[in-house]
Amino acid sequence: MGVVECALWGLFGGFAVEGLDFAGAIRRTGGWPWKQPEEPGPVPFLVSVVIRLAVGGGLAVAAGSAGQISGPFGALAIGIAAPLVVAQLAGQVPLTPGSADEPQDEQSQPGSPAALPHAGDDSSTVSTTTGGSDAE
Template sequence: MTALACALWGLFGAFAIEGLQFNSAIRRTRCWPWQYPGEPSFGPWAASVVIRLGIGTGLAAAAGLGDQISGAFGALAVGIAAPYIIEQLSRSARLTRDGAAADSQSAVPAEIGGADEQVQ
């Protein structure tokens, strides 16, 4: 798969998850979400959508170029999971006060076997 194909599948994945969230917001507010009191106005909402689509597209393209995914479904999944992927990458890249890389075990959430897991 080319990087462009991966990017387009990632864009579709990000668009799909945004569409589902938008549908949920419409059902919750019973109007356009930016018209509901307490919700962001149209500008910030649109900016957040563009940012998420860009991140999903970019991550899928990068994963494709790095041979981390081999097909359309993988690129689609990267687009859908883009915010979670960024969150996990940022956790693993945190530095300690002295500038040394943080212990890799501390970056793994407890629910999947990290260092903070409690033994019963």
């Protein structure tokens, strides 16, 4: 599948979500949403739609170029899920400078040597036998 086809399917996915959201807004307000005081005006609405479509199309192109999409439905799904994809990717990046380099307290790290029981501790006994009891 080519880059242009990925972009078009991603755009359509974004358009589908925006269209359904817009239909819900019309139903909720009983008319054009931008005519209601609590809703954004037509220009901010249009800008938000263009941003949503561009992100959906761009992510579909990126995934398609990387070989992560096998067909039109995958590109469509990326366009639909674009906000979730961006949120998940952004969650993988530390937001504060140096947060990944700061030392962590060893006691709070699962699997760290300080959190594991020591061989000489009598306070806990761990059985390594499977399927039986220690009193055999």
